[in-house]
Amino acid sequence: MNAIEIKDLIKTYPPGIKALEGISFIVEKGDFFALLGPNGAGKSTTINIICSLVNKSAGQVKVMDFDLDKDDLKIKSLIGLVPQEFNFNIFEKVIDIVVTQAGYYGIGRRQAEEKAEKLLRKLGLWEKKDSVAQKLSGGMKRKLMIARGLVHEPEILILDEPTAGVDVETRREMWDFIKELNEQGKTIILTTHYLEEAEQLCRRIAIINNGRLIENTSIKDFLNKSDEETFVLDIADQVGSLPKVDFPLKRINSTTLEIKIAKKDSVNYPIKILDQAGIKILSLRNKTNRLEELFIKLTKKE
Amino acid sequence: MLLNMFLTIVRKEITRFMRIWTQTLLPSVITTILYFIVFGAFIGSQVSDVDGYSYMAFIVPGLIMMSVINNSYSNVVSSFFSQKFMRAVDELLISPTPNFIILTGYVLGGVLRGLIVGGLITATSLFFVDFHIYNLTWVILLFVLTSLFFSLAGFTNAVFARKFDDVSIVPVFILTPLTFLGGVFYSINALPPFWQVVSRFNPILYMINGFRYGFLGISDVNVFFSLGILVVFTVVMYVFNLVLLKKGVGLKN
Numbered sequence: 001m002n003a004i005e006i007k008d009l010i011k012t013y014p015p016g017i018k019a020l021e022g023i024s025f026i027v028e029k030g031d032f033f034a035l036l037g038p039n040g041a042g043k044s045t046t047i048n049i050i051c052s053l054v055n056k057s058a059g060q061v062k063v064m065d066f067d068l069d070k071d072d073l074k075i076k077s078l079i080g081l082v083p084q085e086f087n088f089n090i091f092e093k094v095i096d097i098v099v100t101q102a103g104y105y106g107i108g109r110r111q112a113e114e115k116a117e118k119l120l121r122k123l124g125l126w127e128k129k130d131s132v133a134q135k136l137s138g139g140m141k142r143k144l145m146i147a148r149g150l151v152h153e154p155e156i157l158i159l160d161e162p163t164a165g166v167d168v169e170t171r172r173e174m175w176d177f178i179k180e181l182n183e184q185g186k187t188i189i190l191t192t193h194y195l196e197e198a199e200q201l202c203r204r205i206a207i208i209n210n211g212r213l214i215e216n217t218s219i220k221d222f223l224n225k226s227d228e229e230t231f232v233l234d235i236a237d238q239v240g241s242l243p244k245v246d247f248p249l250k251r252i253n254s255t256t257l258e259i260k261i262a263k264k265d266s267v268n269y270p271i272k273i274l275d276q277a278g279i280k281i282l283s284l285r286n287k288t289n290r291l292e293e294l295f296i297k298l299t300k301k302e
Numbered sequence: 303m304l305l306n307m308f309l310t311i312v313r314k315e316i317t318r319f320m321r322i323w324t325q326t327l328l329p330s331v332i333t334t335i336l337y338f339i340v341f342g343a344f345i346g347s348q349v350s351d352v353d354g355y356s357y358m359a360f361i362v363p364g365l366i367m368m369s370v371i372n373n374s375y376s377n378v379v380s381s382f383f384s385q386k387f388m389r390a391v392d393e394l395l396i397s398p399t400p401n402f403i404i405l406t407g408y409v410l411g412g413v414l415r416g417l418i419v420g421g422l423i424t425a426t427s428l429f430f431v432d433f434h435i436y437n438l439t440w441v442i443l444l445f446v447l448t449s450l451f452f453s454l455a456g457f458t459n460a461v462f463a464r465k466f467d468d469v470s471i472v473p474v475f476i477l478t479p480l481t482f483l484g485g486v487f488y489s490i491n492a493l494p495p496f497w498q499v500v501s502r503f504n505p506i507l508y509m510i511n512g513f514r515y516g517f518l519g520i521s522d523v524n525v526f527f528s529l530g531i532l533v534v535f536t537v538v539m540y541v542f543n544l545v546l547l548k549k550g551v552g553l554k555n
Contacts, residue, residue, distance in 0.1 A: 052396060052554075053392055053395055054554055073400065083392065085389060088388075088393075089385075089388060101397075104310060104393065104394055104397035148393070
């Protein structure tokens with residue numbers, strides 16, 4: 001059984017703005033799926049249609065074999081959404097926000113309080129349970145959104161930019177938590193602008209651009225499409241003129257160079273050539289991660 | 303399960319208006335006391351009895367009803383619109399809570415606030431005037447139906463509102479004039495014939511007079527007609543709001 005099946009999904013906003021132009025993709029049950037695309041590509045529209053926050057213009061959406069047109073209430077109980085924007089009442093207590101959300105899913109007060117405690121403890125928010133949400137840090141607010149999205153124990157968790165604006169440590173913590181959820185069998189759909197995040201966490205990827213699906217494959221296969229990599233070299237001494245070499249070489253500044261290497265080639269060769277030219281290399285790093293390079297290439301092409 | 307969903311919304315609504323009781327419950331009581339003092343004691347002492355009741359006793363039902371109308375309406379419109387404004391309403395819309403539970407939950411919040419404020423004003427009025435309720439069943443019926451209707455109207459306003467200004471337009475420019483001209487402070491029999499006819503197009507006239515009948519046993523209009531109008535309007539508003547929710551007007555897209 002697939003977690004989500006989307007077929008020929010179209011969304012046109014008044015007065016005729018086409019947000020989605022017939023996208024189709026499948027998310028398998030238990031998958032960790034990245035939905036990527038530049039701003040305004042149609043990611044949020046797709047998510048909002050799945051979650052019944054936006055009415056579709058045409059097409060079919062199925063969640064765990066339930067049709068959105070016929071069984072929207074059943075579908076709603078299967079999905080947990082962690083939206084990008086903080087959308088809780090900042091004057092409410094942390095515990096109340098989570099317990100109220102559970103109530104919307106028909107969970108009784110006592111059971112909701114137990115579930116909320118378990119989640120808030122797991123996410124390190126239990127000490128703040130009686131604080132009003134306004135008093136929480138940005139990272140804590142994100143965690144609160146995750147707790148709220150999970151309180152009814154959904155089969156599918158959709159995370160829309162879950163780590164936007166959080167510090168590195170909190171981001172890593174959240175990654176571990178989300179990975180653990182996926183290992184326990186939850187289907188995770190993630191949208192993010194941190195492509196490193198998608199590369200680290202997800203197994204499959206779909207890229208939407210201008211309302212069309214331009215890629216839908218496994219991360220592994222997608223990364224194999226990359227034919228070259230860009231490296232940044234920090235060098236010891238300033239270089240006057242660049243040596244003539246048979247690979248792309250560019251000066252970034254007086255002590256930094258950039259080289260491009262075909263994926264099939266070894267990095268040993270350009271280093272050896274530069275060494276022979278008297279350039280002492282102190283360190284070498286990828287300019288961007290591989291996914292980012294491919295993403296930019298693909299979306300620019302469009 | 304549905305009961306838990308319903309209770310969650312109602313509990314949230316009660317918690318909200320009780321938490322800010324100085325903004326939600328107290329102002330109506332203070333305003334009504336001022337009405338009693340100014341219109342009842344100062345000006346009312348100069349006015350002769352109306353249909354056998356002192357002017358003070360005559361305005362009590364209208365003042366209660368005026369507060370019930372304002373509080374029921376403003377509770378739902380402000381609560382639902384602020385949820386919409388903060389996008390917190392999305393959490394409700396993505397949940398399996400059916401539309402009729404959402405609507406009934408919010409509306410009951412408005413009704414309860416209307417009832418609490420109405421109760422407080424009734425108790426306050428006892429300090430100013432001694433009266434006996436003519437027909438308690440009728441009073442409760444009109445009380446509940448009026449607050450239901452205006453809670454539903456507040457919900458409609460919240461659904462269509464796009465900014466906070468839109469929330470205050472109806473109470474200020476429509477509700478207040480209609481209430482003041484709906485016979486709170488006078489009997490329409492005291493008006494010239496033309497204005498009596500015009501007044502009969504004001505729906506609030508029927509609510510206030512129906513309520514006054516329950517309190518004092520007097521009315522300018524046929525009370526069964528009042529009740530009928532109120533029932534029909536309430537049912538129409540309920541169905542209309544359900545259609546709005548179903549289509550996602552002002553909430554989706």
